[in-house]
Amino acid sequence: MKRLTLQINLGQYVCFAVCLMLMLIIPITNSHKIIGINIEKSEEGEQPETMVTGDDGETIINTTVIGKDITGYAGPTPVEIRLKDGKIQKIVPLPNKETPEFFGAVRNGDLFESLDGKTLREAADTQLDAVSGATYSSAAVIQNIKAGINYGLENNVPVKKGGEQQPLDLKFYFTLAIILCGALIPLFVRNRIYRYVQLALNVGIIGFWGGTFISYSLMVSYLTNGITQVVLIPVCLMLITAFIYPMFGKTDHYCNWICPYGSLQELAGKCIKWKIPISAKVAKWLTVFRNVLWLGLMWLLWTGLWFDWMGYEPFAAFFFRDASPVVLGIAGAFILLSFIVNRPYCRFVCPTGTLFKLSEGRK
Numbered sequence: 001m002k003r004l005t006l007q008i009n010l011g012q013y014v015c016f017a018v019c020l021m022l023m024l025i026i027p028i029t030n031s032h033k034i035i036g037i038n039i040e041k042s043e044e045g046e047q048p049e050t051m052v053t054g055d056d057g058e059t060i061i062n063t064t065v066i067g068k069d070i071t072g073y074a075g076p077t078p079v080e081i082r083l084k085d086g087k088i089q090k091i092v093p094l095p096n097k098e099t100p101e102f103f104g105a106v107r108n109g110d111l112f113e114s115l116d117g118k119t120l121r122e123a124a125d126t127q128l129d130a131v132s133g134a135t136y137s138s139a140a141v142i143q144n145i146k147a148g149i150n151y152g153l154e155n156n157v158p159v160k161k162g163g164e165q166q167p168l169d170l171k172f173y174f175t176l177a178i179i180l181c182g183a184l185i186p187l188f189v190r191n192r193i194y195r196y197v198q199l200a201l202n203v204g205i206i207g208f209w210g211g212t213f214i215s216y217s218l219m220v221s222y223l224t225n226g227i228t229q230v231v232l233i234p235v236c237l238m239l240i241t242a243f244i245y246p247m248f249g250k251t252d253h254y255c256n257w258i259c260p261y262g263s264l265q266e267l268a269g270k271c272i273k274w275k276i277p278i279s280a281k282v283a284k285w286l287t288v289f290r291n292v293l294w295l296g297l298m299w300l301l302w303t304g305l306w307f308d309w310m311g312y313e314p315f316a317a318f319f320f321r322d323a324s325p326v327v328l329g330i331a332g333a334f335i336l337l338s339f340i341v342n343r344p345y346c347r348f349v350c351p352t353g354t355l356f357k358l359s360e361g362r363k
Contacts, residue, residue: 016360023219023223027224029304030304030307047064047065059083059152061081061151061152063080063144063151066147072103077137091112105138111138114126120149128142174210176234179206179237182202182258183240183253196267198257202257211319214235216352216355219239243359261318265335265346269342275342287347290347293354312330315352
């Protein structure tokens with residue numbers, strides 16, 4: 001039996017601390033929050049919480065903060081999305097500075113009632129049309145509604161009945177079990193057949209059924225809002241294998257043994273023995289490209305210029321019914337490339353994997 005021993009590598013710890021600080025810049029500069037704690041008060045007073053769940057089981061998503069940069073004619077147009085039992089009960093416009101004539105057309109239309117009774121998944125797939133004669137105001141409202149829906153999807157809006165939390169379903173327990181297998185069994189077992197089984201379970205259970213994985217949007221959300229829900233335990237275990245295991249000498253453990261998209265690439269690569277030969281020089285330049293790409297994408301997050309790039313990571317393709325055609329195209333292209341190049345996305349593109357490597361002190 002192999003034992004884990006803590007590797008006393010000061011340089012590695014410094015790299016981890018630096019990467020953590022670089023990531024913390026994102027919520028500090030854009031949301032002025034760290035793990036749910038406001039670090040700067042607005043001149044207009046304390047801002048409302050983005051998501052609150054009451055004792056009666058109703059969850060309210062307020063887009064005042066997340067939609068502060070979404071403006072109509074005269075300024076922000078925040079809304080409240082009220083949910084219960086996982087379904088939208090009502091969408092309520094909040095006070096704004098829009099011209100009453102224009103905003104009245106939006107309020108009197110059916111925009112705010114069009115999503116009543118839908119789940120967040122269903123609402124995300126619903127096409128909302130701007131109100132004729134109030135295009136700017138209604139477009140801003142639609143963007144706020146979408147921002148609130150996406151926030152709820154990313155942060156797992158709790159589904160309650162009668163004020164009590166629903167019991168965790170089989171999906172949760174199976175996903176947790178497969179993650180635990182990937183985290184623990186490879187520490188003591190080296191077997192090719194087992195590896196194939198683990199990779200297949202990663203794809204089928206963790207990926208397509210559980211929809212659980214580490215992504216940039218998830219890490220930024222955790223750093224901004226904190227971790228409060230029990231259903232996020234599987235992701236916390238993934239983060240441990242990604243950031244803590246390397247301190248015990250187990251580098252790339254998450255990428256090699258748990259990540260569902262990495263597992264799918266490897267399984268695709270096993271289908272064809274022939275691979276495109278990549279010289280050491282070309283591999284080096286592709287690695288440089290990956291690091292430069294990561295730095296560029298981080299700069300976009302630090303400056304707040306383009307947060308949406310996080311939505312194009314191919315992991316979201318596991319939600320294939322909800323994923324955009326662009327994400328499905330990116331994910332599919334790299335899977336096809338995986339037949340003739342070993343794990344191309346993992347090795348030469350993945351921003352999330354690059355963060356893992358840099359936090360370990362590796363390129």
